[in-house]
Each structure stands twice: as C-alpha cells, then as structure tokens.
Amino acid sequence: MADDAWSLGLAAWDEAAAFAGDPWELLASATARASDASRCPSAVAQRARGRVVFLPCGLAAGSYVTVVATPRSAHREFVPQLARMRQGDGTVMVSQFMVELQGLRAVDGEEPPRILHLNPRLRGDWSQHPILEHNTCYRMQWGAAQRCDGTPSDDNEDKVDGFPKCEKWIRNDIVDTKESKTTSWLKRFIGRAKKPAMTWPFPFVEERLFVLTIQAGVEGFHIYVGGRHVTSFPYRPGFTLEEATGLFVKGDVDVHSVYATALPMSHPSFSLQQVLDMSEKWRSRPLPKRPVSLFIGILSASNHFAERMAVRKTWMQTPEIKSSEAVARFFVALNSRKEVNVMLKKEAEYFGDIVILPFIDRYELVVLKTIAICEYGVQNLTAANIMKCDDDTFVRVNVVLRHIKLNNGGKPLYMGNLNLLHRPLRTGKWAVTDEEWPEDIYPPYANGPGYVISGDIAKFIVSQHANQSLRLFKMEDVSMGLWVEKFNSTTPVQYSHSWKFCQYGCLENYFTAHYQSPRQMLCLWDKLSRGRASCCNYR
Template sequence: MKRGKSDTKLDTFVSLSKQRSIQIVIAVAVFYMLLVTLEIPFVFDSRFTSETTTATSTTLTRFSHLQSEQDLHDKDAPSRPMNWVSHNSAQPMRSQLARSTTKPNKILSTLGFEPKTFDPTKKDGSVSLHKAAKTAWEDGLKIWDEMESGKMQVLEVKKPENKSEPCPNSVSLSGSEFLKRMRMVELPCGLTLGSHITVVGKPRAAHAEKDPKIALVKEAGETVMVSQFMMELLGLKTVEAEDPPRILHFNPRLKGDWSLKPVIEQNTCYRMQWGTALRCEGWGSKADEETVDGQVKCEKWVRDDEDDDKSEESKATWWLNRLIGRTKKVSFDWPYPFAEEKLFVLTLSAGLEGYHINVDGRHATSFPYRTGYTLEDATGLAVTGDIDVHSVFAASLPSNHPSFSPQRHLEMSSRWKAPPLSVGSVELFIGVLSAGNHFSERMAVRKSWMQHRLIKSSNVVARFFVALHARKEVNLELKKEAEFFGDIVIVPYMDNYDLVVLKTVAICEYGVRTVRAKYIMKGDDDTFVRVDSIIDEVNEIPAGRSLYIGNINYYHKPLRYGKWAVTYEEWPEEDYPPYANGPGYILSSDIGRFIVSEFESHKLRLFKMEDVSMGMWVEQFNSSRPVEYVHSLKFCQFGCIEGYYTAHYQSPKQMICLWEKLQKQGRPQCCNMR
C-alpha cells in the first residue's frame, strides 16, 4: 500500500510538471511573438535609415565642391534622415515609396562656382567679364546666405496692389508744365472705353540731319530736311528697369520720310521689337479693308500739296457741287493733317476696337488694338520730336485702380505647380532665362505652353533660370515663388546682362545632371514654345548623333560701334562662329556635358553674348566629334510667323492668346502677326 501511494504521488508530480512545462512553453511562445511583433518596425527603421544615410552621404560626397547646395540642404533639413520614418504611423512608409519614384526639387543651381572659376588674368579677351562675374558671384552668395539665415530684412513698403493711388477723372497740363515733366503725362490708372486725350501743339520747321532714321541718304555726309514728331501711349508699370512698351506709337512725318511724301506711321513696340507698321500715305483705305469701329484706318489726303492750282480747283468744284446739289454725298480731299509751324488740335479717343485720332475736328487715322495690351496698361503719354506742345488734356479716365498689378501678377494656385521630377531620364529639358522681377512673364508661361501634356507627364521638363536681383524685396518674393511653384532654379550671382551666359551654363548642368535629358533647349521668358514640334524636330535626326538646332546665323560680324558694340579685346576675330539665335535653340546632351566639364575645369571661354558663346562652344566640340547643324526659320527671332516652332517677343497676354489658339484650332496661329 505504501508503494502504491508513492506511485500515485509520483504520477501526480509528473502530471503537474508537464502542465508547468506546457505553460512555460506557451509563455515563451507568447513572449517571442510579442518580441518579434515589436521588433519589426525597428528592423525596418534601421534598414531605411541606413540606406537613406548612405544615399545622402553619397550625394553630398558627389557634390562636395558645391558649398552653396550643401548649405541649402543643411539649413532646409538638418535632421531629415531621422524624421522620414515614424514608429507610430504607416504613412511615412508610403511617403518613402513615393520618394523612390521622384526626385527632390532644388531651387538653387548646383553648378560648381569656385574662387578659381573666374580668372581675372585670362588672356582670351574675357578679362572684364571674369572680373564682373567674380564680383557678381561673391555678392550673390552673400545675399543668398542672408536670405537663408533669415537675417535679410526689408523695410515695410506698400505693395502696388495695395496702393491707394488716386485715379483722377481728368488731367490738364500747360506747355510749360509738360516740359517740366520731361514731356510726359502720367495716367495712374490707365485708360478706359471712352477716354480721350487732346494735344494742342505746333510742328517745328524742318531742319537738316546728316543721319536721319526715317530717310535714305545717297551719299556720305549728305543732309536731309526732317520734321517729325511722336505721340506715344506707354506702359509705364509693366516691368521695372526696362524700356516701357509702346502701346501706341503715332508718328507724323511731315518731311524726311524715305518715300519723300508726308506720311503717318503707327505701330507698337515690346522689348525694343517693333510690330508691323500701319503707314498712312494719303491713298486712303480700300473699300474692302476692315475698319475700326466703322472708321477707316487711313483717310485720304491730297498728296501733291505743291500743286496749288489743283488744290484750289478741287475746293471750287466741291463748293459748286454742294450748292447745286448734283449729288447727295460729295467727297473732298483734305490736305495732310499737319503743317510746319501751324497750330493743330489732336484728339485721341479709345473705342471698342481701337484708337481713333482726329486732327482739327476731322478723322485722320484709326489703329486697332493689339492683343498684348489692354487700355489699363496705357499709363503714360509722351510727345517728343520736332514739336512745341501748348497744352495736354485727358478726360473720361477710369475712376478705379486696375484690378491687378503686372509686376506682382502671381496666382498662387497648386494648378500651376510643376509636376515632380521622375527618377529616370527625360526626352527634353527646356531651360528658360528670366529676370528676377519678371513675375508676370513667368506666370504667363506657366499658364500657356508649360501646360502641355508632355510637360505635365514629366516626359519633358521646363525650368526658369533666374539670378539674384539688386532689390532685396524682389529676391524674397522670388524665393517664395520658387518654393511654391517648384519650377525656378536660382543661379546665385547678381544679375547682369553681360553675365547671362552663366545661366546658359547652369541650364546645361541641370539638363545633364539633375534630369539627365537627351536634349537640352534654351529659351526666354517671352518665347512661346510648341513643345510637340520641338520633339518632332529632334526626332528627325538619327539617334546617337550630336545636334545643334535653331535659327542659325552664318558669317555674322560683331558690331564695333553703337549701343551693342563689341570691342576687339572682347572678340578679336572678324567673324562670329555659326550660332543659333538666343530665343530658342536645341543641343544634344553630349554637347551639354562638354560645356559643363569645360566650365568646371576652368577651360570654358566666356563671352557676353550667350548665343554667340553657345555657337563658339559647339564649334569647339565639333572639332573632335561631328555635330549636325540644323537651320530653321521657324525658330522665330523677331515676333511670330505662321507655322512657328517658337515665337519671340510675346507679351504675357500674347502668350495666353497663342496657347488658346493652339488649343482651340489645333494649329499654330499668331496673335497680331509681326
């Protein structure tokens, strides 16, 4: 019995031991599952952090010489690798996957600027340019550092759109007041439908000129008798520090015109580019010619004004027919509206379709509105030339300030933001040169050809390249614009017309490194681009060939005199190399890589005319590898032509007009052909 009891106790002990073992195994299993479950995020975090750190380290090592870019990364995201993944949310995991298919957007150019980049001892004629570039680059970096550190402060100024600028219903000036204002009348709020301006003046007697701009001189030293004056409506508030556009140019030429007859010429001018002139030569408009608010564009006048007998006879015949009533409508040919040293009263009025000009109570000419401008844009009147102005009156002016300011016309809508960059290479990269204060121009580009499906799908990438402006407030606005829209690359130097060539090099660098494009195109912010036509044009060239496409100039010589003169020190050669006009040209990426490599190794020759510089670099590349030059007039240098690939000198409103016509009609059609 004792043994039996012992066996029972032993069995009970074994049974309890088994139960405890099972409980321990279960507890260990639960603990293990819990441990594994909690460990997974740490494993992923470690892996992603490691990969991210490695990638970041590689990127910084690759661009170790780009101090400006490194500074930008440090200041924008000093702890970004640690903040990419959260332990409490799966959302950053999706963000990480999104990052794997897109590239981060950088607003600062990664072109390698170094102290040795600009050598003042250069002996290739670019000494002054290198000195200017070195100073501009040093000043630009200081300004950029101030902007990044938040130390840049701008005094509070009223923005143009918030100004309580008065809008007078009328303006009146005497001749002496007009002279004190430098022959200019300001119209703060522009014009509106029904506005009219009256000028009382007297043309001066003709004087001799040796180099008249409106006549042809047969022999050197020959003089021509000239008497002419200009009345112009100007867009004074369009863009600061630039010549204002001439919204209406009214130019009576009493004597000195190349036709040897008195004429009236009317036109518009934008960025020194004249449109197609409307010349009234006394013939009168044709019956089938379109009118302006029912008025003919040009009235008829007596051309042979020296034939007094004919003039007197025509007057007598007119009065006779009037008295005896032979016809209900009797026509009479008046003389040319202006005469030397004879007082006149001219009235310019704004109609529905255009401007109308009456002289001494009679209609003289009408000029249709051109798409690039509105009545609000005409904020100044200038009268210059061979004329004495006695008084100026402007009435029926708008009582309200214009609803927008062209200088700050930005629409901060996500609709106009640039699409993200894809990780892979792209077919075409378009770099657009722009100035810091060209806010309206950039906005017009965003709303027009940058809406092309190839750009929206990131198969084609477009970016503005802008240098820093002399005014701090413009730079701060520019930085905000760049950060919001994501389509601006800031090249950190103080902007200067002679240094535009640096932006061109930056375009090449961005095209070959950041987006790895097959082809690189350079354009301007007043150039309209037909993206699909550009792609078709480059596809005409067999793959793998080096190419240079544009409106190419051959055997052009530098101007040695005048405003755009080039000295022999700057360009000692007699001819320029073949070069494509700057508003729009294309090159293959191998040429772009060559340019960047030469620049960063301090071997690239720089010249102040960026399009000539590009021609020079392509010619140098061509000496080692053949380049296919393709010339096409459809890369329009001056204005717009039918079937254009690019259209130049287009105002913001014309850019929108070209895009709308392209969308509605499916074919390119110019707005106000030039």
Template sequence: MKSFSPLPPFTERTLMLDQSLGCDKVDGLVKCEKWIRGDSNRTEELKAKCAGLEGYHVNVDGRHVTSFPYCTGFTLDDATGLSLNGDVDLQSIFAGSLPTSHPSFAPQRILEMSSRWQAPPLPDGPLELFIGILSAGNHFAERMAVRRSWMQHRLIKSSNVVARFFVALHARKEVNVDLKKEAEFFGNIIIVPYMDNYDLVVLKTVAVCEYGVCTASAKYIMKCDDDTFVRVNAVINEVKKIPDGKSFYVGNINYYHKPHRYGKWAVTYEEWPEEDYPPYANGPGYTVSSDIAHFVVSKYEKHELRLFKMEDVSMGMWVEQFNSSRPVEYIHDLKFCQFGCIEDYYTAHYQSPRQMMCLWNKLQQLGRPLCCNMR
C-alpha cells in the same frame, strides 16, 4: 504747361520723364531724360546718359519727342506710373505695357497662384527634352503666361519633357522675397546665386546645361527666353530627324555674323578681335545634344570654359570647340523665329503675355500654329 498722369500715384516705384537734362536733339534721337524712383521717405534721382539709338523712346505722331536710357536695377517694366510734363495738347493715350497697380498687390497675381499651374515632379528616369527658360526676377507676368500656355503641353504634363525657369537675384530685395515664394509654390524656378546682370546671363546658360544633364538626365537640352513661345512637339520632331548618337546644334543659326562695335551689344576688339563670330544659334530658342551640354559643364568645372557676355554667341563658341574633336551637325531653320512670329513656327519670339495665351488658344482650338495676326 500741361501735365498728364494716366495711372494713380504709387509710393514705391514711379517713373517720371523729366525734361531737364538739356540734351538738344529730338528727331536726332539724342534727347535724354532721367529716372526718378520715389520711396516713402525719399526720392532718388537716377543719373542718366543720353539714350542715343539705345534705350526707350517716346514718339508722338511718328515724331521723336524724348528718350531715356537703360538703367541697371530699374527698367520700364518696373514702372507703376508715367508722367509726361511739357507744352502738350494731349488728345489720347494708349498704355500697352505699364501695370495698373503694383505687381505685388495685383488681384490677378493672387488668382494665378493656383495649384493647377504647379510643375509636376521630376520623373525617376531620363527625359527626352529639358527646356531651360531664362527669366528675370520681376518677370512674374511672363512666367505665368508660359505656365498657362505652352507649359501645359501634354508632353510636359506627362513629364516626358521638363521645363524650368532660370532666374538670378534681383537688385531689389522685395523682388527676391517674392521670387523665393513663387519658386517654392510652383516648383519650376531655379535661382542662380548671383545678381542679375546682362554680362553674366551666360552663367544661366551654363546652369541650364548642368541641370539638363546632371539633374534631369535629358537626351536633348533646349534654351529659350521667357518671351519665347515653344511648340514642344515641333522641336522634338525636328531633333528626332537627326540619327541617334550624332551630336547636333539646332536653331536659327547665324553664319559669318559680325560683332557690333557700338550700342547695347557693343564688343571691343579686346573682347573679340576677329571680324566674325563662330556660327551660333539665336538665343530665343536653340537645342543641343546632351554630349555638348556635358562638354560645357565639364569645361566650366575645370575653369576652361570661355564665358563671353552674349550667351548665344558663347554657345556657338563652345560648340565650335566641341566640333574640333567630334563632328557636330548644325541644323539651321528659320522656324526658330528670332523676330516675332511666322507661320508654322517652332518658336516665336518677343511674345507678350497676352500673345502667349493667344498662340496657345489658337493651337488648342484650331490645331494649327498660327500667329496672332493670322486667321
């Protein structure tokens, strides 16, 4: 029996893959494991269901070895250690995302708490664009990458464009304590008052609309994720092509998209009985005119807004409802990239903190929107 532990032990959050739950399949992707959370005085085993096609999978030389599922309140990003036990002859290992120390004590975190990354104050007058960035409480590294990269754009620094993170409360109290300190220091976090849950992400989008029209008085409202790199000037130039006074919905729009009936994004027939969703822009990056955002806020305050568990589909529903009384211009563009990065992108999705900095450096040094695998 061989074992390997690439990271030093930590008392608070250690992820272990323990092959003991008795699931039989391997290449059939059903092999399942369990989470273990170790604290100073106790070790808590978090019950796990088989991961199936969803969850996290471990592959060695292209062969599926094991998997473990999503667990509410505890994700792979929280792990500070990884232990693989079994009859393995380990040749090498590459850790691409696990931190080398607990995030609360990482020296880099202290260095990044610098006033140069603080948000400028809101301007007195109306804005051209407000960008609401959906984030999670424990995504400090993602938020710092945004602050240090595209949030340094001259339009944001000059307050013609304002960007804010929208974060719900975390299941762990220590994360919320750090989040409050971060919000007070940087001045660019809006904490929405509910426990973070996938089915409630839509409330963050409502909060983005409310802040964008009621606090920021912005002409355009954009929503994106904290792993989305935004070319601010490209987004503004795109929406400026639309005549003034016209309602619009801009993004990478899905037409006749069918709901998933199985998996992480499963929707029951009771939740959505129809075969197709209304047209909706993919969540990593889309923009609406302020009148649509006003409509969303008004309907929400009157308890007349349908809150679907997928926020991007919800926005499509709201825009369709708005469109029944006033015509909306739907603008579809693949440069609002849903998967990764493409040449001449407006937004690039699934970008790690390191890739965020890489994209920003390419823009600064070369003056061109090149992906990090391009020269």
C-alpha cells in the same frame, strides 16, 4: 564684376531667406513707398513743362489725351544710304515728331512697351508724301506699321469702331475727277445722290499750332486733329489700355500743353496677387527618375512674374510636359530689391519650377545662366537634349521634339536659327570691344531665344566649366556657338538650321515665337488649342 554679383547675390539671398513676415505685405509697403499708386485722378493737365506726362492708372475705353503743340520748321539731315547712292549731297529736309503711349510700369530696367506709336512725317519719307505712321513695340521689337498717306481706306477694309483706319486728305499727285458744269447744274435741280465729300489738307503744317486728340475706343485708338477724325488704329493683342501709363512727345515739335480726361479712377491690375495665380493646377510635377527626351531651361528675370505665369498657363501645359517626356524650369538670378527676392522665393517654393541662381542679375552674366541650364540637365536629369529659351518665347514643344527626331542622324546636334559669318558690332548700344572679342567674326551660333543642343554637348560644357577651361563671353548665344565649335573640333556635330526658331516675333507655323507678351502668349495658346499655329502680332 562677377565676384561682386556673387557676393551681393549671396547677401540678397540670405536677406530674403531670413524674412519671416508676409511677402504680400512687404511688397505692398514697398510699392506704396515707390509711388503713390493709390491715387488715380480722373484728369491730368500739364502746361509746357516737358514732353513726358505720367498717367498714374493708365487709360480706359472713353479716355481722351489731347496734345497742343506746334511742329518746327524742317531741318536738314544726312542720310548715309543716299550718300552711298550718290543722290545729291546725301541730305534731306526732315520735320517729324512722335506721340507715344508707353507702359512705364511693365518691368523695371527694361525698355517700356509702346502701346501706341504715332509718327507724323510732315516732309514725308521714302514715299515722298506726308505720312502718319502707327505701330506698337514690345522689348524693342516693332510690329507691322499702319501707314496713312492721304489715300482713304478701302470700303471693304475692316473698320475700327465704325471709323476707317485712314481718312482722305489732299495729295498733289492725285487729282480728283471733277463734275462737268452741266452735270453739276442738273444734279442741283434733280437732287444729289449724296452729300459731296469734303477734302482736307495733311493735318500738320510746320510752325502752325495743332490740337491732337487720341481717343481710346472699344476696338482701337481714334486720332483727331482740330476736331476732325484723321486715322484709327486697332488695338493689338498683348497691349491693354490700363498699361498705357505714360505719354511721350518727342521730335521736331514744341509742346504747349497736354490734357488727359476720363481716366480710370482705380487700377487693380498692377497687383502681383492678380498676376501670380496660386492655383494647384499650375504647379510643376516632380522631376522624373527616368530619362527625358528634352529639358527646357527658360531664362527669366527676377521681376518677370507675369511672363513666368503666362508660360505656366500656356505651353508648359502641353501633353509632352505633363507626361514628363519633356521638362521645363525657369532659371532666375536675384534682384537688388529685397521685396522682389522675397516674392521670388515664395513663387519658387509654391510652383516648384524655378531654379534660383545666387548672384545679382546683370546682362554680362547671362552666360552663367546658360551654363546652369546645362548643369541642371546633366546633373539633375538624364536629358537626351537640352533647349534654352527666354521667358518671352512661346515654344511648340511637340514640334521641337519632332524636329529633333528628324535631325537625329546619330551625331551630336546643335539646332536653331543659325547665324554664319556674323561680325561683332564695334559701336553703338551693343558694342563689343576688341578686348572682349578680338576676332573679326563670330563662330556659327544659334539665336538665343530658342536653340537645342544634344546631351553630350551639354556634358562637354559642364566638364569644361568644371576644370575652368570654358571661354566665357557676355553674349550667351555666341558663347554657345563657341563651345559647340570647340566640341566639333574633336567630335563632328550636326548643325541644323530653321527660320522657324523665330528671332524677331512670330512666323506662321513657327517652332518658337519670340518677343511675345503675356497676353500674346495666351493668344497663341488659344489659337494652338484650335489647331492653328498662327501669330498674334496684329489683326
């Protein structure tokens, strides 16, 4: 597989290097061939032809998406946790479905972000009550769920365009206090202080048709069922309406028709010319001739133009990088598409911060990027420490440098969010076979989104790779743990752990924040410039 990736990569690079035309024109023609992106209808209608509706140009404030469907009867599902707790036969009755607005054009080959995830659970969940759950998801990282269970939002809670986040509906376990007959008759003659509130049941019933409408407001989504407002969900940083290019309906439901109206008539935001800000101020400085405290290698995919641009505009503008105390570079393998490689080459030549690796990008070969980071930090620089991170990782460079100094006990350093006694998964999407990893447990390793090794460990890795004695494993962070463990067998290493190298999302006062979209990067940078290391996950 690696040999194929190298040979294909060399051919792809030769093709990109030989291209003498205008990269923008090549990209525009390829985009036009791939999809008829210029057509932006103001309305879309689909009748019972599937559960996916493509919204070519996304949504805008004032857009409506209406789903006409019928929930199915509940079915029995086995829950292993209940079986282990010996609660009955371990099965429960389930009836639920999901309505999602997804960003289908985010990045090819990746899970699309869920800009809105609406999950009605008709038979309830662990709460034992029917639930409407709302959430967002970016690169398989879910945010904090907003759950509506029939209890109305507090009057003091923030509203969304003036609407409460959760409306009230009838619950069997809550009995409203009733007026006495005497009080009721008196109020008829005197006049009521306010109109009596109406009470409604849970808006979805098994085998009963419903009409669900999602309205895109100014501050968030508004959910209506049968014309009645049920919930509102505020927009979250990092997600925009124009990115919502697909509607998915799945689960225990039969879809009859879907209508989308008041859609935008144009969609300029998918233009790569708007993503790549070819401004002089974002270009990198030449490599310094003097030693640096930290070299940061950023793993990036070839088509992650927006992610790289967000990093350039945010934490790569820190004083430590501007003064060359720290240096950052992107490490990018090639794409199978010519137009992407041509644009990548142009981007690298202009900004001067990309190291292009001549092989076709594959998950199994990410470990080669990590080795390339070590080689670059050893051979092109004199770096006291080397950090590896991803292009969706926001790094507080000054804090990482400070933490390195605090842990500098004179020994080689391995610092990050460390895992101990982790076992390989033998089943599922991320399964590892016995041939790939025969041992029962992994060595101690730091999570891949952000970790630091000292320069002497990097030199060891480079020398071991040069004499072909370096063991390679497809999970690059586990590989690094394996290499450090081998180095530690002859030279004691100081292992330094901190949860603030965040693996999933963001924590207050983080060192690094992971799974941050380009807009979340800008949000974090704005907060950091105001002196607050706080997150942009949700309001």
